[in-house]
Amino acid sequence: MKNRAGQNSIGPNWASWFGLLTVLLVSWALFMVFVYVPTEAEQGIVQRIFYFHVPCAWVAFAAFGLVAIAGFFYLRFGQKIWDDLARAAAETGMLFCSLVLITGSLWARPIWGTWWTWDSRLTTTLVLWLLYAAYLMLRAMAEELPQVGRLAAVVGIVAAADIPVIVISVRLWRTIHPAVIITRQGRHGLEDPRMIATLLVAFAAVTVLWIWLLMLRFSILRTARRLTELGGGLAELRARLSEQEPKRGRQILDLQSR
Amino acid sequence: MDNLSYLFAAYSIIFAAVALYVIFLWRRQTLLDSRLRSLETQLSEIRDGLAKS
Numbered sequence: 001m002k003n004r005a006g007q008n009s010i011g012p013n014w015a016s017w018f019g020l021l022t023v024l025l026v027s028w029a030l031f032m033v034f035v036y037v038p039t040e041a042e043q044g045i046v047q048r049i050f051y052f053h054v055p056c057a058w059v060a061f062a063a064f065g066l067v068a069i070a071g072f073f074y075l076r077f078g079q080k081i082w083d084d085l086a087r088a089a090a091e092t093g094m095l096f097c098s099l100v101l102i103t104g105s106l107w108a109r110p111i112w113g114t115w116w117t118w119d120s121r122l123t124t125t126l127v128l129w130l131l132y133a134a135y136l137m138l139r140a141m142a143e144e145l146p147q148v149g150r151l152a153a154v155v156g157i158v159a160a161a162d163i164p165v166i167v168i169s170v171r172l173w174r175t176i177h178p179a180v181i182i183t184r185q186g187r188h189g190l191e192d193p194r195m196i197a198t199l200l201v202a203f204a205a206v207t208v209l210w211i212w213l214l215m216l217r218f219s220i221l222r223t224a225r226r227l228t229e230l231g232g233g234l235a236e237l238r239a240r241l242s243e244q245e246p247k248r249g250r251q252i253l254d255l256q257s258r
Numbered sequence: 259m260d261n262l263s264y265l266f267a268a269y270s271i272i273f274a275a276v277a278l279y280v281i282f283l284w285r286r287q288t289l290l291d292s293r294l295r296s297l298e299t300q301l302s303e304i305r306d307g308l309a310k311s
Contacts (some may be wrong), residue, residue: 030269046261049268056272095279099272106268110261111308212281227293234300241304 015216022205022212029205037198047106051198055206056099061163063093063210065130068160071153080225083149085236092137092210097129114178120173124166131253184201
């Protein structure tokens with residue numbers, strides 16, 4: 001679908017190319033997960049959830065980390081671009097954090113015999129999800145308030161403190177959640193090199209997918225903000241013209257068209 | 259549900275969720291396109307008004 005500028009209506013041309021790269025990488029990762037990698041001896045076929053579950057967790061942490069960084073820059077410099085970046089990162093982070101919780105639950109049912117347990121890693125991940133759900137609800141409910149960006153930035157920074165807690169939770173507390181990439185003994189838990197290769201490709205695929213979605217959302221938020229400003233300017237111009245200032249109005253229109 | 263069903267459900271949910279988010283983004287973009295057209299119409303109305311005055 002093309003707009004009048006000859007670009008895809010979903011976003012500029014870079015989005016199409018990045019989208020194509022995403023499709024190729026995700027297809028490659030799926031081929032490796034379902035065809036290339038051997039079946040794990042103890043857990044069987046359901047262990048293949050792992051190859052997207054772990055990259056989704058990494059991307060969720062990266063996205064929420066970006067919310068905190070962008071929030072800090074927004075508080076420091078006050079530029080709306082950082083606020084838009086934080087919002088786009090929070091939305092995409094919520095998507096991947098939700099996928100971590102859902103795929104983890106689907107993996108836990110056949111292996112642990114339960115959909116959910118109040119394990120330290122699961123609980124801290126749910127807390128992270130709830131914190132950023134609160135962040136997005138704050139943004140949605142108080143969108144018109146001028147200080148919402150600053151409030152959301154503070155929430156985003158505070159909530160990110162949960163990320164290192166999740167990462168070290170399997171070492172801090174007794175837990176049934178496995179530590180696979182680096183085991184509790186400090187070794188890596190994937191013995192077969194094909195498993196490592198598949199995990200690396202899945203990491204690349206999910207990361208590129210996240211960056212693509214993030215850039216699309218960020219681009220839409222920036223465009224929406226510019227259109228709102230333009231709409232405000234146009235309303236002001238209309239008001240001036242209605243006050244019988246046609247000469248001044250014509251000058252403004254000439255400036256805008258340049 | 260056997261283990262294959264859990265695997266199928268997990269990957270189906272992943273790609274369904276991503277597809278829904280892309281549809282959400284596409285709808286947002288469509289809304290922006292219509293807002294842009296509305297602003298262009300308003301601008302041309304003002305131009306016409308000025309040209310007549």
